[in-house]
Amino acid sequence: xxxxxxxxxxxxxxxxxxxxxxxxxxxxxxxxxxxxxxxxxxxxxxxxxxxxxxxxxxxxxxxxxxxxxxxxxxxxxxxxxxxxxxxxxxxxxxxxxxxxxxxxxxxxxxxxxxxxxxxxxxxxxxxxxxxxxxxxxxxxxxxxxxxxxx
Amino acid sequence: xxxxxxxxxxxxxxxxxxxxxxxxxxxxxxxxxxxxxxxxxxxxxxxxxxxxxxxxxxxxxxxxxxxxxxxxxxxxxxxxxxxxxxxxxxxxxxxxxxxxxxxxxxxxxxxxxxxxxxxxxxxxxxxxxxxxxxxxxxxxxxxxxxxxxxxxxxxxxxxxxxxxxxxxxxxxxxxxxxxxxxxxxxxxxxxxxxxxxxxxxxxxxxxxxxxxxxxxxxxxxxxxxxxxxxxxxxxxxxxxxxxxxxxxxxxxxxxxxxxxxxxxxxxxxxxxxxxxxxxxxxxxxxxxxxxxxxxxxxxxxxxxxxxxxxxxxxxxxxxxxxxxxxxxxxxxxxxxxxxxxxxxxxxxxxxxxxxxxxxxxxxxxxxxxxxxxx
Numbered sequence: 001x002x003x004x005x006x007x008x009x010x011x012x013x014x015x016x017x018x019x020x021x022x023x024x025x026x027x028x029x030x031x032x033x034x035x036x037x038x039x040x041x042x043x044x045x046x047x048x049x050x051x052x053x054x055x056x057x058x059x060x061x062x063x064x065x066x067x068x069x070x071x072x073x074x075x076x077x078x079x080x081x082x083x084x085x086x087x088x089x090x091x092x093x094x095x096x097x098x099x100x101x102x103x104x105x106x107x108x109x110x111x112x113x114x115x116x117x118x119x120x121x122x123x124x125x126x127x128x129x130x131x132x133x134x135x136x137x138x139x140x141x142x143x144x145x146x147x148x149x150x
Numbered sequence: 151x152x153x154x155x156x157x158x159x160x161x162x163x164x165x166x167x168x169x170x171x172x173x174x175x176x177x178x179x180x181x182x183x184x185x186x187x188x189x190x191x192x193x194x195x196x197x198x199x200x201x202x203x204x205x206x207x208x209x210x211x212x213x214x215x216x217x218x219x220x221x222x223x224x225x226x227x228x229x230x231x232x233x234x235x236x237x238x239x240x241x242x243x244x245x246x247x248x249x250x251x252x253x254x255x256x257x258x259x260x261x262x263x264x265x266x267x268x269x270x271x272x273x274x275x276x277x278x279x280x281x282x283x284x285x286x287x288x289x290x291x292x293x294x295x296x297x298x299x300x301x302x303x304x305x306x307x308x309x310x311x312x313x314x315x316x317x318x319x320x321x322x323x324x325x326x327x328x329x330x331x332x333x334x335x336x337x338x339x340x341x342x343x344x345x346x347x348x349x350x351x352x353x354x355x356x357x358x359x360x361x362x363x364x365x366x367x368x369x370x371x372x373x374x375x376x377x378x379x380x381x382x383x384x385x386x387x388x389x390x391x392x393x394x395x396x397x398x399x400x401x402x403x404x405x406x407x408x409x410x411x412x413x414x415x416x417x418x419x420x421x422x423x424x425x426x427x428x429x430x431x432x433x434x435x436x437x438x439x440x441x442x443x444x445x446x447x448x449x450x451x452x453x454x455x456x457x458x459x460x461x462x463x464x465x466x467x468x469x470x471x472x473x474x475x476x477x478x479x480x481x482x483x484x485x486x487x488x489x490x491x492x493x494x495x496x497x498x499x500x501x502x503x504x505x506x507x508x509x510x511x512x513x514x515x516x517x518x519x520x521x522x523x524x
Binding site: 014018021024027029050052054073105106111119 | 208212213214279286289296297298299300301304306314315341343345346347448
């Protein structure tokens with residue numbers, strides 16, 4: 001950019017250019033003033049979650065054959081699976097995912113041969129304590145006492 | 151007039167590790183004499199997560215989500231580079247459609263990253279408004295990503311042998327709409343910040359990196375191109391059909407001051423946004439139908455050997471050096487992070503400048519601490 005050599009002239013040119021460019025910038029701001037806002041007032045307006053969103057897992061216990069493919073595919077070992085028996089007769093005791101560790105990488109979903117685990121649309125992860133981040137996805141329908149104690 | 155008699159004792163000032171303009175947890179130890187800075191020493195390592203060691207302890211496909219966390223603003227580019235490294239060593243042929251999808255993802259991500267750089271650089275020079283404009287357009291990109299493969303920050307789009315999800319015609323239309331909007335608002339961006347006189351005076355002739363010095367320090371990406379060196383791996387060492395796309399490589403020309411000053415580096419990024427939109431448009435037009443993932447064995451074993459693959463990340467040359475001993479895990483994984491190398495020049499150019507200029511210079515290098523510390 002060309003700048004004047006005279007010091008006095010430079011002083012006034014500086015002031016002129018600053019004011020002119022700020023006014024041009026304000027023009028952009030005023031243009032947006034008449035457009036619709038793009039923000040959401042979050043707790044009152046909820047965002048639309050897309051179908052493909054990778055949120056908290058959805059587990060279909062009746063399809064699970066306890067093959068442990070998801071446990072092996074997990075890069076950070078956040079899935080813990082307890083069961084009795086193998087294949088279609090398997091009795092799932094607990095299927096826990098530790099969401100303090102989970103990367104939401106979708107690798108467990110791709111590894112599953114029976115499509116019993118998939119990523120859902122739920123995005124609320126918070127809980128009041130660390131233990132609350134470990135979610136039990138299986139219902140213990142075989143033994144009498146529930147495993148979701150403590 | 152000599153001001154030698156004004157010299158006082160030098161004071162050591164700790165800037166960071168938690169400072170709003172250090173782009174993360176970077177600690178700068180600044181030696182100052184009044185307002186003049188005589189030495190700036192960066193201290194790093196506050197975000198070290200042993201990414202390389204983790205890479206050696208998990209299987210090849212399992213490390214891809216971890217690469218998202220290196221440069222979290224350009225995650226798809228990191229995914230892409232690691233997948234290319236593994237594919238080259240394993241000899242996996244990627245379907246053509248998957249390659250084009252990778253290019254679209256990577257370039258959209260580059261735009262998103264440069265928009266953040268635009269917003270934060272404006273904030274560091276005292277302009278708060280551009281931040282909102284940058285984030286408004288970035289939000290559109292993130293919505294497209296969410297619709298496409300369901301994540302907003304840690305994408306995990308590229309898988310070994312292809313990509314995770316295909317785009318529908320609806321998403322393709324969204325991307326085209328976004329390109330149209332981006333080109334329209336780009337002029338507004340420049341009116342707001344690029345040609346604002348106060349911004350120009352803050353950044354022009356500040357932190358000048360001569361081209362020889364840039365090459366000596368191993369700078370890459372917009373920092374090197376800002377110094378007038380035409381070096382872009384997308385053209386110089388092409389991958390993913392980048393050599394067939396028609397786009398320019400913007401270099402610094404010293405429009406507002408000296409070649410290689412902070413304004414030039416910023417201007418290179420701004421022009422790269424427009425170049426990226428050209429690439430995306432061509433990729434959308436040329437994309438053939440077909441499979442998006444090659445057949446990859448479930449337990450992937452790589453043959454013995456080593457490979458170094460480099461890609462043009464939004465911040466420069468990202469390289470993955472893999473050594474395989476024939477097993478399911480790499481024997482050694484070394485990551486060449488662009489931000490780490492770019493940061494090394496800080497002390498050389500943050501000398502004999504004002505304290506406020508240090509913030510502008512560090513901002514113009516545009517580092518991401520997740521990548522510096524790995």
